[in-house]
Amino acid sequence: MDINDRDTLLAVLKQVFYRVKTNFRNWPDKGEHWQMPPQDYDGSQSLRDDCDGFCLACRTLLRQLQIPNRLVYCKVAGTGHLVVEVNGWILDSLQRTVVANTLLTTQQYQWLRISGFNRGDPWREINGMG
Amino acid sequence: MDTDSPTLSRRRFCRLVVGVAAAVTLPALGGCSNFQPLPFATGDAVPAPYGCSELRKRDPRGDC
Numbered sequence: 001m002d003i004n005d006r007d008t009l010l011a012v013l014k015q016v017f018y019r020v021k022t023n024f025r026n027w028p029d030k031g032e033h034w035q036m037p038p039q040d041y042d043g044s045q046s047l048r049d050d051c052d053g054f055c056l057a058c059r060t061l062l063r064q065l066q067i068p069n070r071l072v073y074c075k076v077a078g079t080g081h082l083v084v085e086v087n088g089w090i091l092d093s094l095q096r097t098v099v100a101n102t103l104l105t106t107q108q109y110q111w112l113r114i115s116g117f118n119r120g121d122p123w124r125e126i127n128g129m130g
Numbered sequence: 131m132d133t134d135s136p137t138l139s140r141r142r143f144c145r146l147v148v149g150v151a152a153a154v155t156l157p158a159l160g161g162c163s164n165f166q167p168l169p170f171a172t173g174d175a176v177p178a179p180y181g182c183s184e185l186r187k188r189d190p191r192g193d194c
Contacts, residue, residue: 032181032184033181034181034185034194035185036185036193056193056194060193071194087167087169088166088168101170102167102168103165113179114172115178115182119186119193120186122178123175123176123179124172124174124175125173125174125176126170126172126173127171127173128171130168130169
């Protein structure tokens with residue numbers, strides 16, 4: 001799989017997105033409680049969580065496919081929200097498919113902080129795009 | 131039948147308005163709009179969100 005090929009990458013990202021979304025039930029938790037999916041998670045298990053659980057599930061599958069990805073903390077309508085980013089493509093529990101970050105900017109997403117590619121990497125502020 | 135009656139003219143006008151509106155909005159709703167992803171420009175290191183910090187402490191698998 002050549003993830004440097006834009007079309008190939010987008011197709012794989014959509015597969016991951018739909019695999020997680022199919023068995024995911026959005027369930028807001030109290031406060032900000034992030035939870036990893038089960039250790040043997042492969043997308044077939046049912047999950048009940050909010051945006052951070054969705055992101056960590058996507059990140060787990062992307063890591064299994066060796067696709068570098070980052071978490072992005074943003075605000076939507078004044079509320080904190082988490083998405084996953086791969087080369088500017090966004091996997092977001094609020095969306096119906098994988099979309100470009102530029103599209104979400106037009107939907108009033110405010111990009112604030114981004115993780116590193118690996119666990120424990122420092123988070124960095126986002127100063128814009130391009 | 132008088133096809134130029136005011137009523138039919140209004141109908142034609144309404145059809146035209148609806149058609150133009152559909153032509154403008156349906157491509158966007160159908161995902162045909164052409165938004166290209168751009169890399170994020172990043173700056174200084176900042177604290178991780180609270181949920182991430184708490185996850186790292188609680189779960190050695192915490193991937194954030």
